[in-house]
Amino acid sequence: MVPRKTHFTSEITPELNGREVVVAGWVWEIRDLGRVKFVVLRDREGFVQLTFKAGRTPDDLLSKIPQLNKEDVVVVRGIVEASKIAKSGVEVFPQEMWVVAKARPLPVDLWEGTSDLPTRLKYRAADLKSPRNLAIFTTASEILKAVREVLYRHKFVEVFTPKIIATSTEGGAELFAVLYFERVAYLAQSPQLYKEQLTASLERVFEIAPAYRAEKHNTDYHLNEFISIDGEGAFMDYNDIMDVLEEIMRSIASVVNSRRDRLEKVGIRPVLEKVDKIPRVDYDEAVERLRALGYDVKWGDDLTVEMQKALTKFYGPLYFIVNFPASLRPFYTKRIDGDPKKTESYDLILDGIEVVSGATRIHRREDLEREMRERGLDPAAFESHLSVFDWGMPPHAGFGMGFNRLLMSLLGLKNVREAVLYPRDRYRLEP
Amino acid sequence: MVPRKTHFTSEITPELNGREVVVAGWVWEIRDLGRVKFVVLRDREGFVQLTFKAGRTPDDLLSKIPQLNKEDVVVVRGIVEASKIAKSGVEVFPQEMWVVAKARPLPVDLWEGTSDLPTRLKYRAADLKSPRNLAIFTTASEILKAVREVLYRHKFVEVFTPKIIATSTEGGAELFAVLYFERVAYLAQSPQLYKEQLTASLERVFEIAPAYRAEKHNTDYHLNEFISIDGEGAFMDYNDIMDVLEEIMRSIASVVNSRRDRLEKVGIRPVLEKVDKIPRVDYDEAVERLRALGYDVKWGDDLTVEMQKALTKFYGPLYFIVNFPASLRPFYTKRIDGDPKKTESYDLILDGIEVVSGATRIHRREDLEREMRERGLDPAAFESHLSVFDWGMPPHAGFGMGFNRLLMSLLGLKNVREAVLYPRDRYRLEP
Known part of the structure; x- marks a missing residue:
């Protein structure tokens, strides 16, 4: 025995x-x-x-x-x-x-780490035995635990919303079609509308679950299936959410630092040392700084990864950009009272990469309908969602965090596929 | 302000x-x-x-x-x-x-609870504001937290495996097809093969994520999208896993009991009082008992919900049935040494309903291939999975728990749809 x-x-x-x-x-x-x-x-x-x-x-x-x-x-x-x-x-x-x-010779080299990424992903189960991968994915689990602990502390409850949905939730992103019995359905790109609805009952909710984007581009930053950490809170605005995110990032940095020895042994140098107050940089200020640096950027333009990296010299490796122009944000984003071209929105930038995005949301039906029409969306198509706003919808705000991208940026990995056990991309559906 | x-x-x-x-x-x-x-x-x-x-x-x-x-x-x-x-x-x-x-009149009655289930599910966002639903879903979150805590204590790490897969993972269940760029893919019915593979690297893993069954029957117990809690541990057998499950159930019972007042106020009477040792009843003994009670059941038959309910008079509301005939279990289930018609398998029965299922798995490639062939499956179709068994596969065992069914049984709900925020069934794809 x-x-x-x-x-x-x-x-x-x-x-x-x-x-x-x-x-x-x-x-x-x-x-x-x-x-x-x-x-x-x-x-x-x-x-x-x-x-x-x-x-x-x-x-x-x-x-x-x-x-x-x-x-x-x-x-x-x-x-x-x-x-x-x-x-x-x-x-x-x-x-x-x-x-x-007994084991036969492995198709990847765990010892010297000489196998290239496509080979490693092809034989992923073998590749995951490497000390480097063991360090990455045990750290990933610890990070998830730390994130949940902060959210519990702030009285968020965990929820699961459906990933098979009848129609596009937000417009914009491309969706994968599912054959659902006699109908065509889609895979959810995010739990956005569900989590907003749930603030009217459970007040503060979070969900950690897969999300899907049928985007055809095949870059080092994109996955077609990824893990999204979503939170939404009633009676909160974007500053309250940024406060929670600050605690989350502080807690994550402390997890990663407690594992720094193990990570450095496998060639991983975590980007964050310690998180205190995270700068909240107004979009206008960011654009001015970039123009002063010689970037060709106009007010109303989205910022590129390159620009976001350039801003780290002013704000460090972790900063928020806040108050984006309304034209850059989705229809459900609340505009700033008295400055309606801008919104109560933010992105959290880590090492030049956007890892979290969020905002105060609109909680009045008539405002939501107006924003939809301005963007060429037909409110009638959203009736099921809009009706919820008739039943007592609290002011609310939230965040969406791309977990794999966060892990990639935190650990300084070169490709987001390294931050997923079994990645799904344009050409990769196996193993 | x-x-x-x-x-x-x-x-x-x-x-x-x-x-x-x-x-x-x-x-x-x-x-x-x-x-x-x-x-x-x-x-x-x-x-x-x-x-x-x-x-x-x-x-x-x-x-x-x-x-x-x-x-x-x-x-x-x-x-x-x-x-x-x-x-x-x-x-x-x-x-x-x-x-x-401001709120307009609601389409469901939160106050007296007189709305029928189809109406409640149609206007689910309003329905979720009822004290009954708030009690159910805050309890659900606490249960998930308790489950994770036990699993962390036993050094399981949290993982996420892909839900879009290239082929049927286990055979048997019907799958939903996804249009994945130029290919047809499927939604995973369970993370079974992935979690087994991961025992060769991360040793002890768990995943809490959606799973999909394209089954056409529309009963009070079935969902087409549900939350599955899956665990798998290297160097463990089914008894070790049942020990962990015993701790999980003890912890869940204690969460539910700490909320008994709130639950009873909304008409919910939790089924479990306290969990000590959970009886492990041999399948043979269960069949004998049932025959003595007059049930028409032969050795090798699956047990029905009615039979499982009948057995509660001997074993209480929570018991394991162990050592099922091999013919009743999937190909990756380990047979008992010296008693090869039976397997190192178990079901956990709560209030007559199977809420967890699991087993020691086969960890030798040749055994797995033989079991596949005996069931008419072609090992060549599983080459990507089988090859993992060539690279040093540890003995391992695990469990799969249907979270919504567990919640239904625990709280004595009549329909599993009451245990999901936004259920998906044969005819329900919205809201």
């Missing part, structure tokens, strides 16, 4: 000296020095050195080492010993070992 | 006596007794009584009361007073009030 794993490799510390443990994982490296043989075992959390020594290790166990291949799956019962020689200051002397699965 | 909400209604307690607060929500009830007028304000968390009194309340504020309609959205600044008369032992004397949105 194979015993249960008792510790992850990262939990095997010198303090366990003399204790019996069961470790389990994958053979990373084998060094056979004759009477002493070392096997480095990898698991999700790191590495541990197994030391086999003639005289000390049972003979039948010693005889198994020459048969081991890299990536064989083994479970090992042994004794921990603090060590001055082993890298981590600790080693395990095995007493029993079970080879629970 | 409308001030920020400082408290939810449930936070207005006698201890705040004398304090100034800002509450915000929806007009639930208006009682005009002449010189004294009461407005009951509802928000997500409950109710608070606002007391307007001639002489004490500013005149301009008093004059606003006759214009108020039910469901108007108001923000109120006022002073808390402990009260012997008000139901909750506390009332608020308003000093200022902002009517931030």
